[in-house]
Amino acid sequence: MPPLTFWKPGTVGPGSNLDRASEAEENIVSYTPSSSLISIQAQRERLPIFKHREKLLHCVEKYGVVIVVGQTGCGKTTQLPQYLYEAGWAQDGNVIACTQPRRVAATSVAMRVANEVGSMLGDEVGYTIRFEDVSNKERTRIRYLTDGMLFREALSRPSDIKIDEVHERSVYTDLLLGILKKIRRKRPSLRLVVSSATLDASSLLEYFQAGNGPDEAIILSLEGRMYPVEVAYLHEPTPDYVKKAAEVAWDINSRQGPGDILIFLTGREEIDRCLEELAEYLPTHKGNSPQLMLLALHAGLTTEEQMRVFQPAERGYRKVIVATNIAEASVTIEGIKFVVDCGFVKLRTYNPTTTLSSLAILPTSHASAVQRTGRAGRTSPGICYRLYPHSAVRTMPRSTAPEVTRTDLTTPILQLKSLGIDDLMKFEWVSAPPAESVLRALEGLVNAGMVDQDGALTVVGQKVAECPVEVNIARMLFSSKDFRCGEEILTIAAMTAVQNVFVIPDGAAGALAELERRKFTAEEGDHLTLLNAYNAFIRYGKSSSWCKSHALSFRAMSRAVSIRSQLKKYMQRFGLPLQSCEGDAKRLRQCLVSGYWRNGARWVADGTYRSVRGNIPLHVHPDSVLFTRKPKSGWVVFHEMEETKKINIRILTEIDPDWLLDHGHRFQEKDRS
């Protein structure tokens, strides 16, 4: 193949005249390897953050909110809570709560800190995530938890310090920041330490100062410890970044020294195509460069397949990992020296006018690009190849719009209501969602009987707010009492909450898996098919090898078991009976309609459906058992719809259209206007 000529001259290789990215954090050095030979205390003191200990404590003393800006690896997650603990902030029954965006982060950090403090996990140092509470009400002083979990506990178990990892602005991060600002007005003794990316720090500062004065908050910058990463750009935009990514990876392999390659693309389809492109290069391999070990990484893979990316390459091999955004923050792979970034990401957006959510491929934000670049500098200096021209950087958004501005707010609004925040227009959002999203959510809640006409939470609304499921699913759980099918609805609720239940590989194995899946197929549709799969999983002893031979994801099935048992506790608490419908699928389907009545759809001659809410063609997702079949009645309800290239509906069940009428009158009045 021809040598790559599209890079700016000399951008590749050390000492070159590099077209560097401007952001300072890409050029930070000073790395001290930790050694097991030195004491824990000595190791802690070697961390870059240690120099800032006194200053930090001084700030926490003086300001209500301290916004900490620091790099991954500077020690803020493990050290800050300990500094606060050592300085006495966890006395008199107070707890230092530290939130993490993900479950694995909360547990692994808690383990490390427990070790450093010399505590048993769950004693002085503990963690709380869904399904697992390894903490002690009396003794735990430092508690790591997911932000969703802290939000859920928000007003019931007050803590005195909260540390937040807010780079990834999940809905719960935003809700938490909003209510914590409010709580601080009532309880000024509560301290808040918020860790943020450089780009967001000043807007967070303004947010907390607004209405509270300049002494409310301060920004504190910490030094990180990353290796420098050079950044190279294309001269011209590329018409096909998938092909280009493969070309660049092959070029790196023939021209650069050792080090693994990580390629960022947007989805499974692109990943597979890129791997095919790379495979075509393999026969042209020349003796003096390493062989390539090609690996995919996305959430749809089994745990086993995901683990392969962590295994070091064999001698004479170089790993090329082609990944989705999962590798940007959720998963960290050591030994990556070269990053190839396509500059795009698949993002969910929400249109409140149509209540349609879309999955679109959009340019990454600047913050995201920096994060991807940093993946090349974790263990040694690296190079990041951005598959777009330098000029494109200016047109990129500074950071990704927070999730709260691009999602359905039905559940979050219900939860805010249950926390006593009634005047939603006055709620101080860090980033305000579109007013229409808030109105739509309220409207939906009124229609579902969760909120009354005056905007007050109803009795059932208060209960549903506590349930960790979507509102329509919660409605089914409650009406299962009338249809005497609590057992089955509980299972269905759990199964619809997990993703990637059926594992369908490509090629011949995929056809076999398809056959396996048909064994669970229920005439009535996908909900009952999921029910069959779950019951079979239980019947065959929740075995992982059984899952494997029946094309089911053991991970997904096990999660469904956990969710089901959690939801069961809520049903018992609310006095909902756990009756079985004894095979009466009609009752069960009627119960589904009680939750999904807004998602009714009619089959039309071309094989698509039309929603009761509009006349747009809805396409059946190919995973559905109704993909190839017309329902006898011509009507279905569906779990969700999403726009990609077309509008797809997923998880369908055939119904009698008359069942919709009981619910329909409400919708006629409200939604059509």
Place this chain on the structure above:
DNA sequence: GAGCACTGC
């Protein structure tokens, strides 16, 4: 007629 980025309760 053919496809799901990623979390979290």
